[in-house]
Amino acid sequence: MNVSKQDIINAVAQQLKLVLKKPEWADFVKTGVFKQRPPVDSDWWYYRAASILLKVQKLEPIGVSKLRTKYGGRKNCGVAPEHFFRGSGKIIRLILQQLETVGYLKQEKKSLHKGRLLTAKAKSLISKTAKALEKPRPKLVEMPERKEEAVKEEVTAKKEEAKKEEPKHDDQKPVKHEAKEHKAPHAASAQAEQKKEQQPAKAEPKPEQPKEEQAENPKEQ
Numbered sequence: 001m002n003v004s005k006q007d008i009i010n011a012v013a014q015q016l017k018l019v020l021k022k023p024e025w026a027d028f029v030k031t032g033v034f035k036q037r038p039p040v041d042s043d044w045w046y047y048r049a050a051s052i053l054l055k056v057q058k059l060e061p062i063g064v065s066k067l068r069t070k071y072g073g074r075k076n077c078g079v080a081p082e083h084f085f086r087g088s089g090k091i092i093r094l095i096l097q098q099l100e101t102v103g104y105l106k107q108e109k110k111s112l113h114k115g116r117l118l119t120a121k122a123k124s125l126i127s128k129t130a131k132a133l134e135k136p137r138p139k140l141v142e143m144p145e146r147k148e149e150a151v152k153e154e155v156t157a158k159k160e161e162a163k164k165e166e167p168k169h170d171d172q173k174p175v176k177h178e179a180k181e182h183k184a185p186h187a188a189s190a191q192a193e194q195k196k197e198q199q200p201a202k203a204e205p206k207p208e209q210p211k212e213e214q215a216e217n218p219k220e221q
Contacts, residue, residue, distance in 0.1 A: 002134055002135055003130050003133045003134050003135075005054060007133050008050075008054065008126065008129055008130055008133065009047060009050045009051050009054065010047070010050075011129045011132070011133060012050035012053060012054075012125065012126065012129055013043065013046040013047045013049070013050040014046075015125065015129070016046045016049050016050055017043065017046045019102050020045070020046060020049055020095075020098050020099075020102070021098070022045040022046070023045075023094070026044075026045050026091075027042065029088070029091070030088070031044075031048070031071070031087060031088055031091060032071070032072060032073060032085060032086070032087040032088050033075060033085045033088075034072070034073040034074060034075035034076075034084075034085045035073075036076075045095075048091065048095060049095045049098070049099060052067065052092065052095055052096065052099070053099065053104060053105075053118070053122060053126065054126070055067060055070060056105065056116055056117065056118055057118050057122075057123070057126065060115065060116070060117040060118060061108060061109070061110050061113050061114060061115030061116060061117050062115045062116060063114070063115040063116065064089055064092050064093050064096065065089075066115075067087075067092045067096075068086040068087045068088075068089050068092060069086055069087075070087075071086075071087030071088075071092065072084060072085055072086040072087045073085065073087075096116055099122075100116065103119060103121050103122075104118065104119055104121060104122035104125070105117065105118065105119065105122065106119050
């Protein structure tokens with residue numbers, strides 16, 4: 001069930017409020033010696049009755065003595081260490097008697113144990129309240145787009161894992177360095193040739209004319 005026990009106790013207590021009768025002294029009494037004050041909630045009697053029903057369902061057959069231990073607690077003794085004290089037997093006994101008169105409990109003996117058990121009426125009451133409070137669990141529906149995205153993510157993850165697991169060859173690194181070393185002289189020679197081509201061609205010197213030709217051409221002189 002998706003329902004907590006506290007929710008069941010609260011729901012059952014509202015139904016027991018219509019059947020049980022709280023005594024007048026219940027507003028002024030403590031639920032045990034270890035308590036310092038009486039209960040604050042005015043409907044605490046019905047909540048205790050619903051809690052006792054669930055305790056009987058879990059531990060049946062059970063009597064007043066064991067229930068006193070279940071509803072006990074530690075008392076603050078000031079400077080002295082704390083001690084455990086059992087709960088009030090008067091409250092538990094009267095609630096059991098009221099539930100028995102209503103028809104929710106009965107006294108029986110199982111093997112060596114004697115105490116009170118739940119009747120079919122009480123079991124149906126608890127089961128009906130639990131079903132009424134139970135909330136349906138939402139169904140998880142996977143959309144087709146989400147499925148495709150999940151498949152794509154799985155494929156990419158597998159590819160990355162395969163790349164990581166591929167063995168790395170140690171011969172690759174020196175081969176790269178050798179290629180760089182061989183390329184270096186070729187690159188230097190190519191740069192030198194480019195520089196030579198870029199330089200302007202020097203003008204060749206003209207051959208000197210002979211003296212006889214100079215005499216024949218007095219104008220030029």
